[in-house]
Amino acid sequence: MSNNASPPLPAHQTKHLPALDYRFRHSLFHLAQLDNGNTNGTALWMGAQVLSAWLSRLLDKPRARQTVPSRRPRVLELGSGIGLSALALSSLGYDVLATDLPDVIDSVLAANIANNVSDLPSESGTIELRALDWTTPPSDWTWIDNAIIASTSRPTAPFTASQPCSLAPPFDLIVTADTVYSPHLVEPLLRTLQHLYTLSVTLADSEKAIKPTLYICVERRDPALVDDFLGKARKIFTVTRVPQRKVVEAMEKGGLLWAKEEWDGMEIWTFTQIRKATGKNV
Numbered sequence: 001m002s003n004n005a006s007p008p009l010p011a012h013q014t015k016h017l018p019a020l021d022y023r024f025r026h027s028l029f030h031l032a033q034l035d036n037g038n039t040n041g042t043a044l045w046m047g048a049q050v051l052s053a054w055l056s057r058l059l060d061k062p063r064a065r066q067t068v069p070s071r072r073p074r075v076l077e078l079g080s081g082i083g084l085s086a087l088a089l090s091s092l093g094y095d096v097l098a099t100d101l102p103d104v105i106d107s108v109l110a111a112n113i114a115n116n117v118s119d120l121p122s123e124s125g126t127i128e129l130r131a132l133d134w135t136t137p138p139s140d141w142t143w144i145d146n147a148i149i150a151s152t153s154r155p156t157a158p159f160t161a162s163q164p165c166s167l168a169p170p171f172d173l174i175v176t177a178d179t180v181y182s183p184h185l186v187e188p189l190l191r192t193l194q195h196l197y198t199l200s201v202t203l204a205d206s207e208k209a210i211k212p213t214l215y216i217c218v219e220r221r222d223p224a225l226v227d228d229f230l231g232k233a234r235k236i237f238t239v240t241r242v243p244q245r246k247v248v249e250a251m252e253k254g255g256l257l258w259a260k261e262e263w264d265g266m267e268i269w270t271f272t273q274i275r276k277a278t279g280k281n282v
Helices: 046-058 084-091 102-119 184-206 223-233 242-251
Strands: 019-024 027-033 073-077 095-098 128-131 146-149 172-176 213-219 237-241 266-273
Touching: 019 046, 019 084, 019 128, 027 084, 027 102, 046 128, 046 172, 046 213, 046 242, 046 266, 073 084, 073 184, 073 242, 084 095, 084 102, 084 128, 084 172, 095 102, 102 172, 184 213, 184 223, 184 266, 223 237, 242 266
Parallel strands: 073 095, 073 172, 095 128, 128 146, 172 213
Antiparallel strands: 019 027, 213 266, 237 266
């Protein structure tokens, strides 16, 4: 990476740019984006920037990386967008399952991963892409399709031995950013998070792994919507906010030296499940 690479700007200042050179630790990601209004996921959002900076600081600690000795730690990301968080987590040594809607994968995500993966550090993990539509009930999901977990717009493909799916539960880390933006998606998102967390806890017990951690980064563009989401989440999880001073420290360490007003309203929360799933929708 060039030492002259500029620190990243807040996402709202760069949405008009078709391409970004994004510095993250010792890597420089070249990211294409679209701001055509077709979908929220094809441009960079600030949540991915803040969450990536926080995870970089957090995962520097050896304890945060503990998993089973026979494999790398695994992370599943919901709403991977243009791929910043997926590339960041891979560079930190995680095997990443990046998920989004098919249109987002086809328009920006797949190309951004393909164009950057060869430049990641040698110790980086793998990145796999699969479509995951939260509105699809988990009973209709599959873990043996190399392209789709759940989609209402595309059928799943028959599994063949030549197309192995290496990344499947349990996940050591579940992350998502800027995914609380529409009232009609609150319950599907929580149902998806509940299912992924419960499944990972159950399978972690079987392989004697550490229980998964779930992080979500939200922006209070609509305070009532965020409060509704967190209120419903508390019926399923123990919900704890990451202290803002720690987020500030992570941002500064990551070179995101932004004025407070540039990222005011960004919050990172951890979810820990406190009761078994009842089988009922959230």
